[in-house]
Amino acid sequence: MTWKSVETLADLRPRTNTGTFLGTSRHTDAQSIRRAFGISEFDVGIFDYPSVIPGSFMKATDNSAYSAAGGTDALIEGPMGAGKSTFLKLLSVHLMDSVEPYPSEAVVWRGSESRSEWTSFAPWAKVCLPSSCNVEARLVSTSEDDPYRRKVALEDVVREVVYYDDPMDLCQNHLESGKFHVVYPDPQMTGCQDLYERSPKRKDGLEFSPNDPVNHWWVGFLLARVEHGPYIWTSLLMDEVGDIIPQSASKDKYASYQKVELYRDLFIDSRKYKFSQYHAGQNAEDAHEKVKRKHRWRATLNGRANPTRASQVVGVNRVPMNTDLTSDMPTGRGLLWTETNFEAFSWPNIPKPTEEELRIHLTPKVPRDPAEAKSEGVA
């Protein structure tokens, strides 16, 4: 796709003519995106070991898929510049797409205030924001010739903008099959504590509060999705997963460690509830081992040496590679592997429309406490 006529993200024209958007069956978002970027349909027939790449990508509730029925996962490791975000975007397209007999999934992209690689898909995107916050979107030009920073209406950039009240509302009322959702977590943690108190997975000393680091909200999201559904095929794609479940998590006042444990428990249950999680990061070491041990698929992208011995990887009993295949790969290539087999793959470039970053700033509508309200001047 060329973005020639697009000078700023506000110039993007939303794709409102797709079947996914109109509620008809033909010409889905995934097909539209594939056509725009020249991505071919996922072909399970090309793989030597279907349990590896198709096993991770394609799902089914019966045994017709290439892996155990239900949700899957992958832990993707690649250094800066390896094309990690692009790979996640490509993965999103294949997950949204429906290749008979495999279902079309709702893709949830972890939004973060400072990152916006997803804007390649802005004309199809549904951005989900917490209703507890005031939203301010800015375009920040990273071009040296023309640096600027200006406010923009998010509706001018993406196809849909919705506001969720809490994780349960998001899952039940806003996530749709075949759509690309960019979800920004709620710093107010609205509804998270309530979900937790109703959960059979309660642990000592764990509490959700508006003072928690905003990334803890994702644990609340998992609680809502895994325990309350709806159980439509859903995939969560998280870059920099070390931010969410850091190896360094301790039993601090935010119960970070306990939340990692809770995350691990929910991760294990995800498969049964048609929920897949793809975690990416620059260093697999950054993600907590309690969760890493549960990953069944792993990807090593170009520029990082794949392991050759099981002792090099937490939670892996056997590594099928006996030599380093990935260090010298060019950008856009990687290796997906399980304990039994591996397969090398490449992915196409999926360019961003402009050199701009889309920054989304969320400020609580209700001040956390009156003292803060005064100092920040929020009404």
Add this chain to the structure above:
Amino acid sequence: MTNQMASVDEPSTSRSGAGDPLTDLGFGDAEVRDLLDGLPDAPTLRTALQKLTADQLDLLASFIDGFRSRREFLLWCQDAAIHTLGRLSGDWIVERAFSRLDLSVLLVNDRRFDWADSAEDVLPPEKAATARRGVAAVDLLPSFTRSHRGFRWSTVEYGTNDGRDGGDVPDADKQSNPAMRPALAELDQRQGWVLRRVLDGFASEDQLFAWVQQVTEATYAEVDDDLATRLYTESHTREMLLDREGERSKSWFFRESFAAREIVAAFPAAAREVADRSGELAEHENKELDVKSL
């Protein structure tokens, strides 16, 4: 006769091109591939045997296709010595190379007439092709069987942990060494070299001596120890092997005959010795990684 023979002295290794009526009588590659495509997928744990079979199939195919010249036939015999692990005997090679009738059957172009006393003695191409297949059935295939029989238990059996995808079993197609023995590959190269050198002739006696040393190595000393003595003291032989004026055409027939009787005949014994005593090397995964585009 001499003139006719002189015209044959070109190294001829090129295969027949399209439109050659004789091509149709050659080895039926396509049908054989059809048959072998149906082989069971299960990995063969003794890969060296598979490799040996594959190379012997090539040997068989080029024999049935026939040869362009006696020189080409001798080069094939050198190959055959290696890939039958020496089970196709030196005597067999000498008999074929000195039999006018056999050569008129083995050669597939007009040169086959050069080897018969009269044109009536030369079989028509179809009959000659049948005769070559007869020789293959009587001499070649039994030699293949003997080679396997002598070799079978000295091959390495590759184990695999799970047995599902062949695991650590090397792929026969990826092996470059005959019977997976690097020592045989080395022998093959040395033998090919000494054979081509003698067919082309030498510039001086000293070259000849140095070559004899190489022959010794290339035959693992299975060559007669008085080779140098005879070469030097029999002045006729010496002159024929020397190519002083670059007039190779004068003595090509002698050199081929000499090479067949004295040199190529020693190759099988050498191959057999080496095959019996050399180590196996499994070549693994040097292939390009197969990258699937998503």
